Amino acid sequence: MAMQSLRGETDALLLIDLADDAFIVVDWGRKDYWWRGSSADFPESPTVSKVRLFRGDGARLPFMLEQPSELSALMWLVGLNAFRTGPAWWLGEGMRYRLSRWPDFTMLAHDLDDVNMTALLSKGALSVNELASASGVEPMRAQRLINALSLMGQLREVVAGPPVESARVETAPVSIPVTRGLFKRLRARLGV
Amino acid sequence: MTVAEHVILFAGPMGAGKTTAIRTLSDIEMVTTEAANSERHVVDKATTTVALDYGEITVGDEEKVRLYGVPGQKRFDFMWTILKERAKGMVLLVNNDAPEPIALALDYLKDFSQLVENGCVVVGVSRRDINRLPTPDDYADAIADAYPDVLVPVFTVDPRNVDQMKTVLLTLVASLERDESTKELVQ
Numbered sequence: 001m002a003m004q005s006l007r008g009e010t011d012a013l014l015l016i017d018l019a020d021d022a023f024i025v026v027d028w029g030r031k032d033y034w035w036r037g038s039s040a041d042f043p044e045s046p047t048v049s050k051v052r053l054f055r056g057d058g059a060r061l062p063f064m065l066e067q068p069s070e071l072s073a074l075m076w077l078v079g080l081n082a083f084r085t086g087p088a089w090w091l092g093e094g095m096r097y098r099l100s101r102w103p104d105f106t107m108l109a110h111d112l113d114d115v116n117m118t119a120l121l122s123k124g125a126l127s128v129n130e131l132a133s134a135s136g137v138e139p140m141r142a143q144r145l146i147n148a149l150s151l152m153g154q155l156r157e158v159v160a161g162p163p164v165e166s167a168r169v170e171t172a173p174v175s176i177p178v179t180r181g182l183f184k185r186l187r188a189r190l191g192v
Numbered sequence: 193m194t195v196a197e198h199v200i201l202f203a204g205p206m207g208a209g210k211t212t213a214i215r216t217l218s219d220i221e222m223v224t225t226e227a228a229n230s231e232r233h234v235v236d237k238a239t240t241t242v243a244l245d246y247g248e249i250t251v252g253d254e255e256k257v258r259l260y261g262v263p264g265q266k267r268f269d270f271m272w273t274i275l276k277e278r279a280k281g282m283v284l285l286v287n288n289d290a291p292e293p294i295a296l297a298l299d300y301l302k303d304f305s306q307l308v309e310n311g312c313v314v315v316g317v318s319r320r321d322i323n324r325l326p327t328p329d330d331y332a333d334a335i336a337d338a339y340p341d342v343l344v345p346v347f348t349v350d351p352r353n354v355d356q357m358k359t360v361l362l363t364l365v366a367s368l369e370r371d372e373s374t375k376e377l378v379q
Contacts, residue, residue, distance in 0.1 A: 031327075070327075099343060100343075101329070101332055101343070102332070102343060102344070102345035102346065102347075102363075104328045104346070104347050104348050105345075105347055105359050105363065106347045106348050106349055106353075106355075106356040106359050106360070107347075107348050110359070112359075112362055115359065115362055115363050115366055116366050118366075119363065119366035119367050119369070119370040120370055122311075122343045122345075122367065122370065123311075123370045180369060181369075182198060182251070182255075182257075182365050182368075182369060183362060183365045183366045183369050185251050185252065185255065186249070186251055186257065186361070186362060186365055187362060189249065189250075189251045189252075190249075190358050190361075190362070192355075192358050192362070
């Protein structure tokens with residue numbers, strides 16, 4: 001909740017204490033975060049024990065011993081994993097979504113379904129169910145991507161019109177483009 | 193037997209990592225045409241591509257993705273004209289430690305504006321470990337100002353990293369397919 005409401009802040013420092021003496025520090029001005037924990041891997045479902053917020057000029061960490069990570073990577077992880085059973089709380093009902101900015105996928109823990117769905121959202125506004133149908137994934141998988149991209153501020157909402165017939169997604173154009181299906185074939189070929 | 197071909201260009205300034213990116217992705221030993229770099233005052237590398245780099249990925253028996261690296265030096269831009277007519281898409285690589293890298297990226301995009309306007313370009317920003325700024329968002333803002341009707345993916349890349357280069361290539365292919373197959377679907 002804190003991360004969604006702080007989006008766009010420039011002078012705010014968020015300190016999140018986790019179980020096992022782990023912690024996350026988010027510097028909203030730099031769009032960076034740092035975390036320390038007992039495991040080398042960032043916790044997928046961390047237990048938060050305390051959240052502290054510092055606002056105002058100079059709400060920055062003066063130095064860090066290690067290179068920071070980009071905030072977008074944290075937002076991606078939180079968006080994907082914090083709402084595993086439905087839409088994020090700030091998303092309205094009956095909406096379609098269109099991509100407003102590609103995430104820096106090479107810096108995010110992603111799979112190729114994420115890339116494929118994002119490419120669809122870059123070309124037009126789709127509801128979660130339309131996105132799932134068009135990309136051949138479960139609706140909850142599509143919902144998690146929408147949650148993550150929305151938290152990162154990389155989607156815009158469009159009020160849904162009449163439903164798009166899912167069958168049209170599979171309809172081949174009159175002239176079949178030569179790249180049709182290449183994504184799937186190349187993905188298999190490259191083993192990803 | 194006719195082999196379907198998909199030509200993908202790798203463009204960008206000298207030193208951005210085009211040759212390395214193709215070597216990372218190619219099935220075959222890359223065909224490269226390098227020669228002594230006559231512009232060492234611009235980029236300090238011993239050799240540079242003077243004609244083309246070529247690599248390929250075979251997809252099944254009847255399909256190849258052909259990867260062409262076009263020369264970084266603009267005096268070879270006649271090569272670009274030949275290749276861009278055949279190209280399905282382009283990966284533009286820009287080294288973030290170049291002087292004014294965003295202006296440089298926009299300059300290259302202008303030379304391939306038809307591909308940009310058709311949504312057939314991915315930008316890869318290399319050497320961000322050397323220069324963290326500008327960020328991919330800074331590039332995306334500038335590109336959006338120049339091309340408000342298209343959404344160009346901008347990724348941080350290390351051209352030696354095979355997973356990253358696969359993501360770049362597959363993002364480009366996904367964008368090409370979606371452009372072709374979803375025009376009816378989208379609003």
